[in-house]
Amino acid sequence: MKYQICLLGAALAVAPGWLRAQKAAAPAAPITISGQMNGVPDSTTVAVFEPMPGVPLNYFFTDGPNEAVVRGGRLRYQLRHGQTGFVRYDGQYVPRNLSFVEPGARITFTLKPAADNAPPTVVFEGTNAAGNNLLVQGKLLNGGPPDGSRMRATLAAAPTATAGLAALEAEAVAPKALLTAALREHQISQRCYDVLTAEVEQRVLYWAGQALDFHFQNPIKADLHLQMSESEARQLAQALCARYDPALPRYRYSALGNLGIVAGLRKQGVLPSPAPTAHTWAGHAPKFEQVYGDLGRFDYLPAPLQAKAVGDLTLTALAFNTTSPADFAQLAADYQRLFPASPYTPIITKALPKVPPPVAAGQNQTFGTLAAGTHALAFAPAPGLDTVRTLASLVRQQFAGRPVFVDFWASWCGPCIAEFKYEPGLHEFASKNGIEVLYISVDKAGFRDKWAALAAKNNLRGAHYLASEAVQKSLEKVVPYLPTYMVFDKNGQLVEASAYHPSDGEKLYQQLRERLGLR
Template identity: 25%
Template sequence: MKRSGLFLLILIITAHAANAQKAAATVEVMVQGIDEGLVDILLPVQHSVFWGASRVDTIKGKKPLTIKLTDDQTGFVNIIVVEREIRLFVQKGNNIKITIDEDNEEEPVTINGPNKDGQTLLTSGQLLYPGSLLPRYKRDTIATMLEKHVGDDKAVRMNIFKKLFDEHKIDKPFFDFIKLTLDYYHASIITEVIASKYEASALPKDNPFYKAPFSPDFGALWEATYRQYPVNNPAAICSFGYSDRFNTYAGDYLNSYLSWQKQKYGAAPSVSDPVANIKETVQRIQHNLKPPVAEFVEADLLFSELSLEKNYVILSALFNDFKKRHPKSVYIPYIQPLADRAIAYYERVKQDFTSGQKIIKDYRLINSFRELISHFRGKPVYIEFWATWCFPCKDQFEYEPGLTKFLQKNNIEHLFISVDNDRQEAEWKELIKYYNLEGSHIKANPSLIKDLSKIFWQGKGYALPLYAIIGASGNIIEFDALKPADRKKLYQQLSR
């Protein structure tokens, strides 16, 4: 009996271990005619749609990529592969197979598995970012027009899924998810349109974007929308409609709707300082939202703001406070790497410039490209045009060490021209230190930017990033040179 009992116990433990390893659901992705490609995958975090959880995987050859989901990862899944976005609602026990064939013009994406017709429709449906839809509803000058216009659009989408449900082609959980998503998606459109009207009315009257005073009927619709579709709905954070980035439904509520409510009852308007605004938004989350929505929205805000690589000091402090209040938050692992980068950032930028990081003397007084290049007469120059807000520019900085070594070896000057405005001067200098950009640096003044625009962009503003090669005599050899990431090809171009 003892041996039998022990054997039974071992079987039970083994079964539990096997179940722990078994996926709750799987999604297989196959791409025809590709040797290798990147796949961007967003899986739910405790069923919520937290965009900070997005990760990148690789798909190779004819072998499908199998994505395994745990119980907590079932729900809305977003996959981007070969520039195609796949949207799914994955339930426990589902095994969904996706095939992408670009040669099949009629049906490039095939989805098989539970609710396949609904999954296909969800993927093909044009649920655009609400802010991008503002022009569509621009002519809705009164609230009833806006409400009817958005309601009609919602009914068209909803009726298609209702037909699938009535024909038993999608199950009730899938249909309920779609209804929740479309409810909050279209509510987001209404609140985004109204928020834009309110913000335009709050501008100074001499501002070219100022609009007439905010209409009370839009205010009433705003209030009615948030009553009908509450921000504090835990189910809503699991829908695509609520959670399409922070600054839609919850963002409009915290940053615009509550500001309007304050002014409506005679309170002073919010300050315009970015750091103060972040702190005020966090306070509003804590005072107006309830768990688990408050935790989700605050985590989303911290991730979004830290991703912008700005205001690191206040964001680090706010994240530390978040961890104290939510020590077991499932969102911490996704935010922590960004917070660690913030700490590393400030450790580096508090140092002095190195001998290799040279700010051009009296750079504010240089008004023309000819005057600037005269500082390097007799030497060829490789120029990088950039700005602190230009992410593609900063993506190239990881290739600077190899480029710097090549330029120094070949006696070629390295010039970084920033087109930032004066408000970004401190950040400009910080990023030079953070990325260890060895070379000569200038932040162009308005006159120099105008001259550069004429020379490199035909007087039509400027587009970043841009790279150029200047000869030893000061003439422009390449108006659109290769980028640092091109490495050997760029080095060959510089050696001609």
């Protein structure tokens, strides 16, 4: 099954000379983050994704503990690396946002709870507060789809390449003026000004370059409605990428993965590029399509930029666990062979999951149970399991005469795992009413060990099935998203295709009573 992951993006190119300087530099002054979390319950955790040496930003991967815990309405976190770059925050009560950090920074903020259906807001104080407030308010061409739509309209209306570049550059004038005013009033540091100004420029490339990339791939689907000719559009793409070339040292801290745009335009022949000497990344593309739709485009970049772009992508893939350990090992081997001195290589090597030993032919390792008081899945022979092709046949074969509540999940699905903390109530209700609980994972076969470990870690009492390729294929049309919950009666008939979540508590239990005819 394919569950496409929408990425926020990844960090941008780092010049080799800068990397050498980072290695030789003295330890950076520590950076601390503290927040007043109004209305947030104690023990709530907030994930903090910080820059690492040679890796100014990654949105999802962390090389160590990265959670701050709310206590007494406050949280405090000290970054481990003290690097210049961007920090991303993520949590149930915290709006996803970035803040700029530099060595020695003291970042403070106040979280204001949601009101009148409006989302919660964050107001920064302390070091570079003016710049971080502009970021969180979406004032630096980072306001999301509205900015993208406006930039597309600006691009489409331009009659020539020259006019298009001038119009796009004009979009950056107002955001840069805000940063200039903050610098003049000593509200931000020179470094903050330089990095955020560069970020604004990369946003121009992000919105316009992405639109042009899609246009050259499929003009009809892109629906850009350009006024300029195709030759002028190509000239504009070339001028835009020359003006805001993401490989330039000034953009080394950017929070955007614009190397992918440049690589795509190279692959399509819009930007001049020699033919790849090898198709290394294209060979891995099918295994990583859930993380990035066209890994093969990075073969068209020069080697130093390949190291950066593929390094970013690999960290994201590791964070999401969408590919088997064996496939990761193959990608890592190529990466280590080609870029042994890359700052990403030791990070990838350390984080790479272990390849599990092969399972003996005929040995059941995909259908097990977790009993109360045990700490690992138990596997026993499951006659006929290898002949199962559909969910209904699985339920009828393994649970004849018993109603079943089915939980579809995956090891990379955060919302699925978040529901697990509500399982004790479900287990109690199911046990009292003779209902079996079946957890079906749609992980790849190579994630068998991770699947089994997560089931035990979350104390998911009941039956567990790591769905075969045939069963996953049959589920593609009936399980469009995760998590999904279903109910089967004692005759193996599906009586509810979209049940309430365990977190819905009594709503779910009442639904089970109605669907199964319970008293």
